[in-house]
Amino acid sequence: MAACALASARMRDGAPTNGDGGGGSGHGYGYGQENVLVGAGMMPPAQMFFAAVEEALPSPRDLLQCRDFDYLRGFALLALASLQDARIGVTQMYIGHYFTMLAVNQWHEANWLGGLDSTEREERRRLYWSFYTLDVYSSIVWDDCIHFQESHAEVEYPTGRNCNETESAPLDSTHWVVEWDYFTDLYRILEHNLSRLRTRSSRFYLMAGESVSTPALNMSSQDRVNELYMALPRIFKQLRPCTGDPAKDIYGFQAANIQASMALLKMVALSLETDHDAERKCSLQVCS
Incomplete structure (x- = not known):
C-alpha cells in the first residue's frame, strides 16, 4: 500500500509510465487533487493508499515492539x-x-535475523543506504538534523546481484546499482562537508576563536569525487531522453541525478571557503 501511495502520487503529478515517452500529464497537481487517470477511475487517489498504510502501521508508542x-x-x-x-x-x-525503529533494533547487518537469502539481504542494504541519502538531503534542504552518521554504519553496499528485479540484461552489461553506490558515496562526502560547515557557524563551537583552514579538506574531497566519477562507466555520464522503458530510462535518470548531486556537493564545498565572496562562489559554480 505504501508503494502504491507513492506511485499513485507520482503518476498524478505527471511522472511518465510505460509507453509514455513524455512527461505524463505534466499538470503537477497538489495533494488531494486528481489528474486525468484518477478522475477516469483508472488509479485510486494516493491519499486512499496513504490512509490504509497509516492504519496498518504501528503507533509511535508501539515502536519499541516493532521488529518487522x-x-x-x-x-x-x-x-x-x-x-x-x-x-x-x-x-x-x-x-x-524510521530512525527510532532503526535505533531500537540496533539495525546493523550483524544483527539481522539469520536465514536471510541474498534477495532479502540486498533489499535491506538498499533501504538502509537510500534512506541515509534522504536523511542528508532533508537536512540540507530544510535545515534539519542528520539522524545517522555514515561513520556509524555497519551495513554493506548493495551489489545488484541475486535480487528479483524486472530488468533482464542491463545496458552495456552494467547494473544500475553501480551508479547508485556512487551516488551514496557523494552523500557520505556531503555529510562530512555539511558537518564542518555547521560546526564553523555554530555559536556553541568551542574552537571558534581559532583559525580553521578548510581549503585543503575541500580540495581533497573534490578530488575524491572527481576520481570516483572518472571511474564510472560511460553510460552514467550520458543524459538520455526518456523512452518510457524503465530498464533504459533508469540510466538517464541516474546520470541526471549524478549531475544534480555533484552540483549540490560543490555548493556546500564552496560555502566552506572563506576567501571568496558570494558572487565569486556563484560564478565558480556556474562555470563548473
Whole structure:
C-alpha cells in the first residue's frame, strides 16, 4: 500500500509510465487533487493508499515492539510519499519513526535475523543506504538534523546481484546499482562537508576563536569525487531522453541525478571557503 501511495502520487503529478515517452500529464497537481487517470477511475487517489498504510502501521508508542522489516520499509515509503505531496512536517515525522525503529533494533547487518537469502539481504542494504541519502538531503534542504552518521554504519553496499528485479540484461552489461553506490558515496562526502560547515557557524563551537583552514579538506574531497566519477562507466555520464522503458530510462535518470548531486556537493564545498565572496562562489559554480 505504501508503494502504491507513492506511485499513485507520482503518476498524478505527471511522472511518465510505460509507453509514455513524455512527461505524463505534466499538470503537477497538489495533494488531494486528481489528474486525468484518477478522475477516469483508472488509479485510486494516493491519499486512499496513504490512509490504509497509516492504519496498518504501528503507533509511535508501539515502536519499541516493532521488529518487522516491512514496518521499516513502510515508514520509509510514507516519508517519500509525503515529500511528493510537499507535506514536509509529515515527511520529517516518518523519517523520525524510521530512525527510532532503526535505533531500537540496533539495525546493523550483524544483527539481522539469520536465514536471510541474498534477495532479502540486498533489499535491506538498499533501504538502509537510500534512506541515509534522504536523511542528508532533508537536512540540507530544510535545515534539519542528520539522524545517522555514515561513520556509524555497519551495513554493506548493495551489489545488484541475486535480487528479483524486472530488468533482464542491463545496458552495456552494467547494473544500475553501480551508479547508485556512487551516488551514496557523494552523500557520505556531503555529510562530512555539511558537518564542518555547521560546526564553523555554530555559536556553541568551542574552537571558534581559532583559525580553521578548510581549503585543503575541500580540495581533497573534490578530488575524491572527481576520481570516483572518472571511474564510472560511460553510460552514467550520458543524459538520455526518456523512452518510457524503465530498464533504459533508469540510466538517464541516474546520470541526471549524478549531475544534480555533484552540483549540490560543490555548493556546500564552496560555502566552506572563506576567501571568496558570494558572487565569486556563484560564478565558480556556474562555470563548473
